[in-house]
Amino acid sequence: MILAMVTWGLSWTNAKILGSYGDAPLIMFWRFFIATISFAPIVWWKGHSFKINRESFYYIILNTFFLTLYNYFYFKGTQVGLAGAGGVLVTTLNPIMTSLISGLFLGGILYRNDLVGLALGFVGGALIIRLWEMDMTLLFQTGNFYFIMASFSWVSVTLITSKSKKVISFIPYSFWSFAFSILLSFALAINEPILDVFQFDFIFWLNLILLATGAMAFGTSVYFLASVELGPKKASAYIFTVPLTAMGFAMYYLDEPLIMTTLLGGILAIIAVYLINK
Numbered sequence: 001m002i003l004a005m006v007t008w009g010l011s012w013t014n015a016k017i018l019g020s021y022g023d024a025p026l027i028m029f030w031r032f033f034i035a036t037i038s039f040a041p042i043v044w045w046k047g048h049s050f051k052i053n054r055e056s057f058y059y060i061i062l063n064t065f066f067l068t069l070y071n072y073f074y075f076k077g078t079q080v081g082l083a084g085a086g087g088v089l090v091t092t093l094n095p096i097m098t099s100l101i102s103g104l105f106l107g108g109i110l111y112r113n114d115l116v117g118l119a120l121g122f123v124g125g126a127l128i129i130r131l132w133e134m135d136m137t138l139l140f141q142t143g144n145f146y147f148i149m150a151s152f153s154w155v156s157v158t159l160i161t162s163k164s165k166k167v168i169s170f171i172p173y174s175f176w177s178f179a180f181s182i183l184l185s186f187a188l189a190i191n192e193p194i195l196d197v198f199q200f201d202f203i204f205w206l207n208l209i210l211l212a213t214g215a216m217a218f219g220t221s222v223y224f225l226a227s228v229e230l231g232p233k234k235a236s237a238y239i240f241t242v243p244l245t246a247m248g249f250a251m252y253y254l255d256e257p258l259i260m261t262t263l264l265g266g267i268l269a270i271i272a273v274y275l276i277n278k
Contacts, residue, residue: 001238004222009245011215012087013253014207015078021204022196024075025189030197031071032185034212036178039221048172056168059160063173064180066156071181072188073150081143084256087246089128089144092269093151096121098158099276113275121272127265158227158235165228174221243270 018027043050052060077086100118103110110118164173186194197204226235243266250256 001222001226001235002241004219005238005241006245007210007214007219008091009087009242010249011211011219012078012083012246013249014211014215015075016083016250016254017207018204018211019075019079021200023192024072024079025185026192026194026197027075027208028068028071028185029182029189029192029194030208031212031216032068032178032181034209035216035220036175036182038213039175039178039217042217042221043171043175046171048169050172050175052168052172052176056164056173059164059167060173060176060180063157063160063164063177064184066153066160067177068181068184068188070150070153070157071185073146073153077143077146077150079143081147082250082256082259083254084247084250085128085259085262086143086147086150087250088243088262088266088269089125089147090151090154091242091246092121092128092266092273093125093148094154094158095273095276096125096269097151097155101155101159117272117275119272120268120275124265124268124270124272127261127268130261161224161227162231162235170221170224170228174224178216 015027021027074086074090077090096118099110099114103114161170161173164170197208223235223238226238229235247258247262247266251258
């Protein structure tokens with residue numbers, strides 16, 4: 001899980017670099033395409049069938065929708081905003097929002113630690129997006145709107161995946177979620193120059209392959225496994241390792257500045273995740 005989370009931390013820098021080559025739907029399509037191709041042998045190697053029943057299909061379609069939605073907001077956010085700040089904001093909001101929604105709407109229990117953690121988490125989030133100077137124009141210009149929507153989308157992915165264990169193994173579940181996401185992202189990219197990617201340079205392909213095979217085929221599938229084996233709350237706790245690596249990679253490769261409000265907000269959010277899962 002920790003290795004998977006490192007690939008997620010790097011993915012924010014990958015996405016920022018790829019955003020200079022094309023718009024979100026174009027990059028999404030190729031990310032899902034390569035991830036599906038690279039994951040197919042794993043389904044065969046582990047002895048799983050590619051067949052799915054009707055109940056599994058419903059879970060996969062739901063997950064596909066929110067997984068595609070997440071990727072759209074993720075790429076749009078990194079195109080206009082800071083990759084490091086996005087990596088901190090999204091990956092700390094995810095477990096906090098998962099715990100809140102699980103506790104309020106899905107029969108979970110919110111203990112005192114949870115409530116303190118949620119309060120700290122929202123204060124940390126407010127610091128990261130600099131809430132006191134926000135207006136709607138700035139919310140879009142900084143990418144923070146897209147990052148917040150990405151977080152809500154990923155909470156849905158986590159909760160749906162944790163419920164899917166009753167009807168399907170995580171390996172074919174991951175494969176079909178990626179495969180159906182190709183179709184959905186292709187519908188969004190219908191007016192994009194899909195084949196122009198073959199004219200792009202080595203830097204594009206290196207980052208795309210890292211993003212598709214590392215962060216998605218490996219990282220996301222391991223996260224799906226953890227959601228099934230550990231439950232959504234504990235699985236999302238591992239995400240607290242991502243903000244540090246996301247900020248570090250962005251500073252090293254993209255020369256992004258270390259903003260003190262982002263650092264302080266990230267620390268508070270990490271403490272929040274620890275309290276929620278203590």
